[in-house]
Amino acid sequence: MISSIFVVGPAGSGKSTFTAAFREWMIKNEYDAVVVNLDPGADVLPYEPDVDVRDLINLGDIMSEYGLGPNGAQIVAADMIANYAEEIKKNVDSYDSDYILYDTAGQLELFAFRASSNFLVDFLGEERSMITFMFDPALARTPSGFVSLLLLSSTVHFRFYKPYVNILTKIDLLDDDDLSDIAEWSENWESLYQSLIKEKPSMRRELNIELFKSLETMDAFKKLIPTSARMLYGYEDVYNTIQMVFAGGEDLEKR
């Protein structure tokens, strides 16, 4: 059965690099994986895509054809991908691979909040699929930033109704104290709450405390998997977690 893994996260969080490094790890461990670039706006990629949406959609053409700037063109492109879904699927299927890694658009909102993406994820990931959500240490290292990322990842989860795994990227950029704080927050929500209320009082802190309570009610806390593409670290853990999810650890049905 084909397993589709959609790599999602905020701009610059390390989606493309994760995709490249995870594929490298898979190949080293004799699992085959096909990599699909779903980001029409990608300039340079850290991997050679097997299937590339840029072969089907050209941002420059969209800008001149519709008289749009780069942001408007990205939105049109995000919707246009749905028109090419069958072609993308045909190309993916021609590889006859067990794992398909989909690297998604730079701007999270283009992937997470367009109706076309729901269609695309259902269509491309028809057999079984999941989302890996990237936590960038630049944001995850503060309690408020961590809560913001939890909110984003659970928003993505409830948009797509797919099982998901939260992944901390670029851990080589974190010092040991920051890394152990983040690990602790992801495993023990009470420690996150304690860190949150120690932040300087502000409206932002109050908002994050309220968000924290909602996330707690929704049971949105998940263990984060620490990774570093630079050190090729954490991918075995990612692979094992994905296996567990697909083996039935999570509800795959729409709720």
Ligand SMILES: Nc1nc2c(ncn2[C@@H]2O[C@H](COP(=O)(O)OP(=O)(O)OP(=O)(O)O)[C@@H](O)[C@H]2O)c(=O)[nH]1
């Ligand atoms: N030190 C370090 N840098 C990393 C790691 N992973 C990614 N980066 C860097 O983080 C930056 C963003 O990485 P990308 O993989 O392009 O992130 P992205 O989410 O695909 O970015 P967009 O598609 O542009 O939104 C690049 O400069 C990467 O080299 C890592 O594990 N360690």
Ligand SMILES: [Mg+2]
């Ligand atoms: Mg990218």
